[in-house]
Amino acid sequence: xxxxxxxxxxxxxxxxxxxxxxxxxxxxxxxxxxxxxxxxxxxxxxxxxxxxxxxxxxxxxxxxxxxxxxxxxxxxxxxxxxxxxxxxxxxxxxxxxxxxxxxxxxxxxxxxxxxxxxxxxxxxxxxxxxxxxxxxxxxxxxxxxxxxxxxxxxxxxxxxxxxxxxxxxxxxxxxxxxxxxxxxxxxxxxxxxxxxxxxxxxxxxxxxxxxxxxxxxxxxxxxxxxxxxxxxxxxxxxxxxxxxxxxxxxxxxxxxxxxxxxxxxxxxxxxxxxxxxxxxxxxxxxxxxxxxxxxxxxxxxxxxxxxxxxxxxxxxxxxxxxxxxxxxxxxxxxxxxxxx
Amino acid sequence: xxxxxxxxxxxxxxxxxxxxxxxxxxxxxxxxxxxxxxxxxxxxxxxxxxxxxxxxxxxxxxxxxxxxxxxxxxxxxxxxxxxxxxxxxxxxxxxxxxxxxxxxxxxxxxxxxxxxxxxxxxxxxxxxxxxxxxxxxxxxxxxxxxxxxxxxxxxxxxxxxxxxxxxxxxxxxxxxxxxxxxxxxxxxxxxxxxxxxxxxxxxxxxxxxxxxxxxxxxxxxxxxxxxxxxxxxxxxxxxxxxxxxxxxxxxxxxxxxxxxxxxxxxxxxxxxxxxxxxxxxxxxxxxxxxxxxxxxxxxxxxxxxxxxxxxxxxxxxxxxxxxxxxxxxxxxxxxxxxxx
Numbered sequence: 001x002x003x004x005x006x007x008x009x010x011x012x013x014x015x016x017x018x019x020x021x022x023x024x025x026x027x028x029x030x031x032x033x034x035x036x037x038x039x040x041x042x043x044x045x046x047x048x049x050x051x052x053x054x055x056x057x058x059x060x061x062x063x064x065x066x067x068x069x070x071x072x073x074x075x076x077x078x079x080x081x082x083x084x085x086x087x088x089x090x091x092x093x094x095x096x097x098x099x100x101x102x103x104x105x106x107x108x109x110x111x112x113x114x115x116x117x118x119x120x121x122x123x124x125x126x127x128x129x130x131x132x133x134x135x136x137x138x139x140x141x142x143x144x145x146x147x148x149x150x151x152x153x154x155x156x157x158x159x160x161x162x163x164x165x166x167x168x169x170x171x172x173x174x175x176x177x178x179x180x181x182x183x184x185x186x187x188x189x190x191x192x193x194x195x196x197x198x199x200x201x202x203x204x205x206x207x208x209x210x211x212x213x214x215x216x217x218x219x220x221x222x223x224x225x226x227x228x229x230x231x232x233x234x235x236x237x238x239x240x241x242x243x244x245x246x247x248x249x250x251x252x253x254x255x256x257x258x259x260x261x262x263x264x265x266x267x268x269x270x271x272x273x274x275x276x277x278x279x280x281x282x283x284x285x286x287x288x289x290x291x292x293x294x295x296x297x298x299x300x301x302x303x304x305x306x307x308x309x310x311x312x313x314x315x316x317x318x319x320x321x322x323x324x325x326x327x328x329x330x331x332x333x334x335x336x337x338x339x340x
Numbered sequence: 341x342x343x344x345x346x347x348x349x350x351x352x353x354x355x356x357x358x359x360x361x362x363x364x365x366x367x368x369x370x371x372x373x374x375x376x377x378x379x380x381x382x383x384x385x386x387x388x389x390x391x392x393x394x395x396x397x398x399x400x401x402x403x404x405x406x407x408x409x410x411x412x413x414x415x416x417x418x419x420x421x422x423x424x425x426x427x428x429x430x431x432x433x434x435x436x437x438x439x440x441x442x443x444x445x446x447x448x449x450x451x452x453x454x455x456x457x458x459x460x461x462x463x464x465x466x467x468x469x470x471x472x473x474x475x476x477x478x479x480x481x482x483x484x485x486x487x488x489x490x491x492x493x494x495x496x497x498x499x500x501x502x503x504x505x506x507x508x509x510x511x512x513x514x515x516x517x518x519x520x521x522x523x524x525x526x527x528x529x530x531x532x533x534x535x536x537x538x539x540x541x542x543x544x545x546x547x548x549x550x551x552x553x554x555x556x557x558x559x560x561x562x563x564x565x566x567x568x569x570x571x572x573x574x575x576x577x578x579x580x581x582x583x584x585x586x587x588x589x590x591x592x593x594x595x596x597x598x599x600x601x602x603x604x605x606x607x608x609x610x611x612x613x614x615x616x617x618x619x620x621x622x623x624x625x626x627x628x629x630x631x632x633x634x635x636x637x638x639x640x641x642x643x644x645x646x647x648x649x650x651x652x653x654x655x656x657x658x659x660x661x662x663x664x665x666x667x668x669x670x671x672x673x674x675x676x677x678x679x680x
Contacts, residue, residue: 061581061598062605079606109581130588181576181598196589201599202542202627205576209600213616214553219604236521236545241401241449248470249536258401258521259541260549264559265402266419276553287542287627294634 054103055092057084057126058134059110061181062205063309068092081114085121093122107134132186132196135178139307140191143171175301177292179308181205185292187299198295200288204310207284214280215273222277229278234271236261259283394443395432397424397466398474399450401521402545403649408432421454425461433462447474472526472536475518479647480531483511515641517632519648521545525632527639538635540628544650547624554620555613562617569618574611576601599623 055068064084066074069092076084088104106118107129119125173189175197183203188194204219211222238246239253240262251257258264260279263271292304395408404424406414409432416424428444446458447469459465494500513529515537523543528534544559551562578586579593580602591597598604600619603611632644 061576061601077605109578109583109586113581113583115583132589181581181601181604182596200627200630201575201596201601202623203598203601205598205601205604206623209574209598209603210550213600213603213611234549235541236401238449241453241521243449243453243455246449249472256522256541258543258545258549260553261401261521261541261543261545262549263553264521264545264548265417271553283542283546287540290540291631291634294631294638298634298637 055088057088057104057106057108057111058131059106059108059114060309061109062208064108064110065309078110081110081117082121085118089122105129107131132184132194135176135184135307136186136188136191136194139176139188139305171303173301174303174305175292175296175299177288177304177306177308179203179288179306179310181208183288183291183308185295187295187301197299198291200291202284202287204284204308207280207310211277211280214276217277223281225274226278226281229272229274229276231256231275231279231282233275234263234279235259235282236265240265256282256286259286395428397428397444397446397448397451398471399446399448399454400649401449402548404448404450405649418450421450422457422461425458429462445469447471472524472534475516475524475647476526476528476531476534479516479528479645511643513641514643514645515632515636515639517628517644517646517648519543519628519646519650521548523628523631523648525635527635527641537639538631540631542624542627544624544648547620547650551617551620554616557617563621565614566618566621569612569614569616571596571615571619571622573615574603574619575599575622576605580605596622596626599626 055066058065059078059081062078064076064078064081066076066084066088068074068088074084074087093103104122104126105128106126108131111118111126111128115125115128173187176186176188176194178184178186181204183200184196185198185200186194187197208219208222211217211219211225215222215225217225235256236258237253238244238251238255238257241257242253245251245253260276260283263276288306292306296302296304395406398405399418399421402418404416404418404421406416406424406428408414408428414424414427433443444462444466445468446466448471451458451466451468455465455468513527516526516528516534518524518526521544523540524536525538525540526534527537548559548562551557551559551565555562555565557565575596576598577593578584578591578595578597581597582593585591585593600616600623603616628646632646636642636644
């Protein structure tokens with residue numbers, strides 16, 4: 001069971017990019033009635049903001065994400081932050097004639113790190129919101145307002161995204177796993193009661209970082225490369241050690257015993273880059289899934305929702321995560337809360 | 341608190357290799373009285389074997405480890421398994437005039453995978469032992485018989501290995517984390533009661549595999565490279581995102597937010613290999629430490645012992661693991677049980 005606004009019932013996860021983003025925001029424009037509107041008529045999350053915001057900016061570790069004018073999204077890597085701020089100044093503030101301090105909010109660590117640069121470029125200090133609070137508010141907004149947000153990923157189904165509607169009332173409590181450059185894991189008991197219970201530094205930045213050192217590709221090139229690879233040529237499976245199953249422990253021959261273990265065994269052998277990148281994606285995704293399960297058990301939670309830019313509708317990532325979990329969620333939650 | 345026979349009170353972890361191995365086996369020859377001999381006078385682990393074994397062989401995913409004649413050890417990578425078997429035939433069996441089936445045992449997945457090759461080369465079928473059972477028996481033997489086996493690693497102390505004696509009686513139950521090519525995590529309640537409760541494919545083979553793809557070095561070259569590197573040039577710290585602490589979550593500026601995250605942020609920037617290898621070692625070690633903590637909590641265990649060839653007395657590996665745990669153990673347990 002889970003949620004993901006970028007995919008509809010009829011489409012597979014292979015379609016991403018700006019068209020899907022426009023669809024997402026079109027869906028937001030025609031906002032569906034909140035699923036549990038009856039139950040919480042005065043909920044703060046459903047009230048329109050006093051002053052509608054023109055733009056919202058989320059500057060994370062690797063990416064700066066901008067949402068503006070309800071329809072458009074803009075993304076730049078963090079080293080291009082100046083270009084991003086110039087874009088806001090020229091295309092949003094000057095066109096709108098707006099006062100940035102009234103019309104824009106920001107979140108993410110970059111809101112603090114680049115505070116002076118932002119103030120200098122936009123000519124005014126922007127309001128800063130805590131990123132965990134934004135994350136939860138964005139997530140709750142999506143859960144309540146976007147139809148077909150909740151699905152699970154079943155690699156044997158066609159399409160693989162199996163949607164489940166009207167599940168919100170039973171959604172709390174859940175574990176929210178936000179996969180950015182690193183991973184934060186939050187226990188969410190209600191829209192206003194949550195805590196960060198754990199995390200891991202092995203996240204999207206690790207896949208991107210090691211992947212780019214191995215291949216030189218950017219994030220989406222790496223994902224495409226992973227689709228073409230065969231991880232069994234790089235990973236050491238149980239069969240590579242035992243010649244078959246390790247029956248005494250119930251470990252099937254195909255279980256990965258050591259990620260990149262074959263690259264270690266015969267390092268001089270030439271490797272296909274796609275195989276290595278696929279192995280890397282599986283390594284990172286499996287580890288996040290395993291940690292999420294352990295934290296969920298520790299906190300007696302049975303629902304795990306995944307979000308963050310690392311997943312972005314990529315089939316393999318979801319397949320590997322759901323091998324552990326049968327639950328996947330992803331959305332761009334941070335800047336969304338600022339926007340609404 | 342913990343155990344590690346390859347390091348004595350006066351020496352640092354930098355001394356490894358054959359001299360240390362000889363010291364280990366010399367110590368075994370003059371076996372110390374079992375610490376809890378009084379409590380368990382008829383324990384099977386303290387009885388001498390009916391027929392003393394001449395050699396014991398443990399063929400894992402990456403390495404074949406051989407112990408023979410109480411003093412010598414021999415190690416080859418798995419692709420060199422034929423050379424290893426020839427060594428046994430020429431230097432042990434022919435010199436000793438022994439029947440291999442009576443004088444040698446073997447364990448590890450390779451005992452199954454290379455069964456035919458072993459039988460053909462040695463002219464006889466060797467007895468196979470389950471590797472988890474060997475692991476536990478070797479570990480218990482070390483705990484009971486080797487003085488100064490138990491220590492904790494404190495990077496601020498000189499030497500960093502702080503030994504604690506006579507702790508065995510209170511050692512059970514504990515979590516045993518065996519770091520080979522992959523990682524197995526066992527709950528050990530007594531010498532004869534244990535179960536594999538978890539593991540991870542991110543182990544020594546992952547460090548060796550990714551490391552060799554990045555640098556071309558072998559395992560020990562990689563460890564030396566890691567000693568020279570600065571992971572902060574490759575890892576994204578909280579300060580790289582926030583410009584300082586993320587105070588609201590209590591995350592210090594120096595905490596690693598995303599392993600290899602800076603390599604992702606500016607992939608075109610030339611990287612020092614040593615920095616990347618150090619980051620890789622920290623990534624793998626931290627993750628094992630975190631998983632070990634989570635499994636220990638899940639099973640209500642307060643003691644975690646680390647073993648396996650990945651650690652091999654390397655200071656950084658132990659420092660990083662003990663940042664999470666304050667407990668480190670390592671020894672070559674698999675072939676040891678076969679040997680005794």
